[in-house]
Amino acid sequence: MFSASFLLQILACAIYSNWWPMLSALMYVLVPMPCLFFGGGSTQFLMSRDGGGWIDGAKFLTGASAVGSIAIPVILRHADLIGTGAMFIEFTSFFIFVCTFLCYHRANLDDEW
Numbered sequence: 001m002f003s004a005s006f007l008l009q010i011l012a013c014a015i016y017s018n019w020w021p022m023l024s025a026l027m028y029v030l031v032p033m034p035c036l037f038f039g040g041g042s043t044q045f046l047m048s049r050d051g052g053g054w055i056d057g058a059k060f061l062t063g064a065s066a067v068g069s070i071a072i073p074v075i076l077r078h079a080d081l082i083g084t085g086a087m088f089i090e091f092t093s094f095f096i097f098v099c100t101f102l103c104y105h106r107a108n109l110d111d112e113w
Helices: 002-015 020-030 033-038 053-078 084-109
Strands: none
Touching: 002 020, 002 084, 020 053, 020 084, 033 053, 053 084
16 A cells, blocks of 8 residues: 555656655655654554653654645645645545555554564
8 A cells, every 4th residue: 555655646746747746755754754763663652641752752753744744735736836636646645645554553553463
């Protein structure tokens, strides 16, 4: 599913002959980084209430990256750098990326895997 998200990113750029939508792909790379660096590769810390400076910082960075993934196509559309169709393809790509992350999180919670 992750590769389908990147394929939609490339299609949004190729169809409209504009490579600005690839800017949001940078956020797709940044979203899992706090989990890798501060959570030990696990997503369980995102749902816990306990934390500290590093855990809270990781939660903030994850949220900021997720919001940036939605905000970048909207800002680019508002500035007339991309078309409306490219923006909706970007949103579809983000939806697929979120589904991939939720499946990964669910698989991480199961001890049977």
